[in-house]
Amino acid sequence: MEQIFDHxxxxxxxxxxxxxxxxxxxxxxxxxxxxxxxxxxxxxxRFENPVQLHGVTPVTADLMEATGKTARFRFVADGMxxxxxxxxxIVADPELSGLQDGSSDLIVSPxxxxxxxxxxxxxxxxxxxxxxxxxxxxxxxxAGTLGELRQSLLEAESHLTGxxxxxxxxxxxxxxxxxxxxxxxxxxxVADREDIVVRYxxxxxxxxxxxxxxxxxxxAARSRTPAPRLLFDLAGEIYADRFSDPDGRIxxxxxxxxxxGWMPHESQQKPxxxxxxxxxxxxxxxxxxxxxxx
Amino acid sequence: xxxxRKEHPDTKLLELLVCPLTYAPLTYDAExxxxxxxxxxxxxxxxxxxxxxLVSEARQLEDKAPGSAG
Numbered sequence: 131m132e133q134i135f136d137h138x139x140x141x142x143x144x145x146x147x148x149x150x151x152x153x154x155x156x157x158x159x160x161x162x163x164x165x166x167x168x169x170x171x172x173x174x175x176r177f178e179n180p181v182q183l184h185g186v187t188p189v190t191a192d193l194m195e196a197t198g199k200t201a202r203f204r205f206v207a208d209g210m211x212x213x214x215x216x217x218x219x220i221v222a223d224p225e226l227s228g229l230q231d232g233s234s235d236l237i238v239s240p241x242x243x244x245x246x247x248x249x250x251x252x253x254x255x256x257x258x259x260x261x262x263x264x265x266x267x268x269x270x271x272x273a274g275t276l277g278e279l280r281q282s283l284l285e286a287e288s289h290l291t292g293x294x295x296x297x298x299x300x301x302x303x304x305x306x307x308x309x310x311x312x313x314x315x316x317x318x319x320v321a322d323r324e325d326i327v328v329r330y331x332x333x334x335x336x337x338x339x340x341x342x343x344x345x346x347x348x349x350a351a352r353s354r355t356p357a358p359r360l361l362f363d364l365a366g367e368i369y370a371d372r373f374s375d376p377d378g379r380i381x382x383x384x385x386x387x388x389x390x391g392w393m394p395h396e397s398q399q400k401p402x403x404x405x406x407x408x409x410x411x412x413x414x415x416x417x418x419x420x421x422x423x424x
Numbered sequence: 425x426x427x428x429r430k431e432h433p434d435t436k437l438l439e440l441l442v443c444p445l446t447y448a449p450l451t452y453d454a455e456x457x458x459x460x461x462x463x464x465x466x467x468x469x470x471x472x473x474x475x476x477x478l479v480s481e482a483r484q485l486e487d488k489a490p491g492s493a494g
Contacts, residue, residue: 204437210474218437221476226444228477233440 133350134300135245137224140348141209144186147344148212155342160189161326162241162269162386167193169388170238170267175199177236177265181206183256184224186344188213190240200236225252229259236260239268243389244301245348253314263395266316267388272323273303274385278373279336279365286365295353304387316391317398326384329375333366336382432457433473444477458483 147155167190180200182191188211191203205211205219206228222228225248227237237256246252256266280298287294302310304323311319330336340346374380392398412419438452443461450459450468458467459475466482468475 204440208478218434219474220437220441221474221478221481223444223478226477228442228444229440230442230449 131248134247136348136350136352137208137245140224140245140344143341143346143348144209144344147342150342152338152342155339156187156189158326158328158343158384159185159187159241163190163193165324165386165388166190166238166240166267166269167197169390170194170199170236171197173199173265175265177201179234179261180204180236180238181229181234181259183227183237183239184208184242185211185238185240186242187211188217190238191217194238204234227252227255227259229255231258232261234259234261235264237264237266239266239270241269241271241386243268243270244272244299249302250310250314253310253316257315257391257393260393262393263397264393266391266393268390270307270387270389271301272307272385272387273301274325274383275301277383277385278369278381279333282333282365282369282372283361285368286361290358290361290364296349296351297347297353297357299347299349301385307387307389311389311391314391315394317394319389319391321387321389323385323387326386328382328384329379330382331379333362333369333380336380337362433470433475437475441475441477444479460485 176198177200180191180194180203182188182203183206185191185205185207188203188205191205194200195203202217205214205217206222207219208221208224210221211219220228224242225246237260239256243249243252253266260266276298283297284294287297304321308319308321311321330339337346369380370378432454433452438450438459441450441459442448443450443464443466445466446461446463448461448463450461452458453460453467456467457470459470459477460467465485466479467485468477468482470476
């Protein structure tokens with residue numbers, strides 16, 4: 131399996147972010163967690179064995195528990211999480227769920243699937259860890275996320291050096307995730323996208339925030355030489371030129387893809403077999419059959 | 425200061441876990457505080473009641489079948 135993301139580096143970045151503990155740096159995680167909890171609150175069910183899979187903070191589980199739809203969460207993460215308040219945790223590799231088949235009825239994955247080298251593999255593990263009629267909910271940054279930053283950096287770098295490095299992670303689009311969910315064997319898979327636009331004073335404020343979230347570049351094939359300040363100065367100018375509001379502040383898009391799918395169960399709706407219709411389409415449409423010649 | 429933290433993990437939690445290499449169930453050695461994967465011949469540590477299911481943190485078991493270790 132090709133290693134796209136450097137997990138050791140990701141952990142370092144995250145630990146650095148936690149040590150710095152910049153106030154409100156978790157605004158994106160909190161916003162997405164609130165969205166996920168709202169989606170869960172619409173499900174007419176209570177979940178007794180919920181698991182949060184590889185989130186950086188327990189905020190998603192906290193908000194979901196607050197809806198009254200779940201029992202206390204368990205956590206799977208690649209490092210020790212803070213703020214669990216005595217809830218159980220398992221430390222596992224980011225590529226693994228670490229869970230036994232059929233051990234859970236709700237698995238939520240907040241902003242972590244995009245950092246996995248084998249996304250379909252982890253989705254399949256999550257499905258198998260669910261009981262029949264169990265629910266999988268995920269939120270993941272998709273194509274378009276930090277598109278403004280990517281474009282500004284690419285252009286600045288190719289202007290300065292005649293070439294460019296990948297400095298912003300690749301993100302899959304909503305259709306890719308939808309078909310991955312289907313391939314992983316989830317029933318009734320749904321994928322939709324919600325753009326969150328954040329405004330900053332300049333490119334440096336954006337970069338500071340990404341660092342505070344532990345979300346800076348962790349690709350295995352990243353450039354190993356530090357980027358010169360000049361690159362960011364120029365990228366900042368391009369950014370401000372193209373993607374700013376009339377008041378001079380710049381826009382950064384986070385295109386969050388929400389995924390949901392169920393472990394297959396008999397009680398779920400399925401399409402009927404072809405030819406099994408008991409009613410004529412013409413009756414349903416309240417029209418007459420029309421004979422059509424060539 | 426977290427009074428809810430216990431030394432041994434909950435048995436229900438242990439039932440959830442599988443070996444990250446073989447996906448086989450694990451047995452808990454309460455004396456050593458380790459989770460044993462017989463198939464992989466690895467012992468995973470439990471720290472502050474948190475099972476550490478990382479192969480890099482696991483201890484190699486060597487007590488079985490001398491000569492066939494490796």
